Amino acid sequence: MPDRSFGRALRRLRLRRGISQEELGFRASLHRTYISQLERGLKSPSLKIVRQLARALGITASGLVREAERAQ
Amino acid sequence: MPDRSFGRALRRLRLRRGISQEELGFRASLHRTYISQLERGLKSPSLKIVRQLARALGITASGLVREAERAQ
Numbered sequence: 001m002p003d004r005s006f007g008r009a010l011r012r013l014r015l016r017r018g019i020s021q022e023e024l025g026f027r028a029s030l031h032r033t034y035i036s037q038l039e040r041g042l043k044s045p046s047l048k049i050v051r052q053l054a055r056a057l058g059i060t061a062s063g064l065v066r067e068a069e070r071a072q
Numbered sequence: 073m074p075d076r077s078f079g080r081a082l083r084r085l086r087l088r089r090g091i092s093q094e095e096l097g098f099r100a101s102l103h104r105t106y107i108s109q110l111e112r113g114l115k116s117p118s119l120k121i122v123r124q125l126a127r128a129l130g131i132t133a134s135g136l137v138r139e140a141e142r143a144q
Contacts, residue, residue, distance in 0.1 A: 006119060046118050047078060047137070062141055065119070066134035 004041035006050075009068040011039040013057050027056035076113035078122075081140040083111040085129050099128035 014024050014035075021039070025032040029052060037043040038053075045053070047061070054064040086096050086107075093111070097104040101124060109115040110125075117125070119133070126136040 003120070044118055044120050046116055047122055048075070048116050050119055050137075060138075060141060062134045062138035065122075065137050066132075069132060069134055 003044055006045065006065075006068040007039045007041040009064065009070070010035075010053060013059070013064070013067060014039075017057065024053070024056055028052045075116050078117065078137075078140040079111045079113040081136065081142070082107075082125060085131070085136070085139060086111075089129065096125070096128055100124045 014021070019027075021035040022032045024030075025035045028035075028049075030049070034043065038045060038049075050064060051061045054061040057064065059067075086093070091099075093107040094104045096102075097107045100107075100121075102121070106115065110117060110121075122136060123133045126133040129136065131139075
């Protein structure tokens with residue numbers, strides 16, 4: 001799974017929920033600029049961050065990773 | 073999901089395959105001591121490492137994370 005796929009999945013799920021990078025950052029206790037870097041595939045997250053993002057999106061961490069696998 | 077759950081899942085899957093920490097490390101291009109630290113919950117992996125470990129175990133990254141969620 002290329003690193004870009006996680007970012008694409010994150011962006012798709014965020015947009016599906018109709019929330020901004022700022023709102024997702026607020027919900028996940030992460031800075032908006034970090035969300036932006038993740039979505040563009042410039043940063044690779046730790047499993048801990050994947051969990052925080054998944055919780056903020058209302059899905060499981062495995063569900064978020066599976067979405068990234070589908071995005072390949 | 074507490075950090076220990078990933079390590080427990082990793083250990084369980086490795087033992088189910090009947091391979092040593094050294095063999096898993098070799099397959100995943102990671103040092104045996106790092107595998108040991110992960111299994112004991114002393115290190116938290118990046119998503120990239122989760123993918124390497126999953127590939128070495130013959131499962132998907134989302135499958136490995138799901139196993140950790142089950143291990144809670």
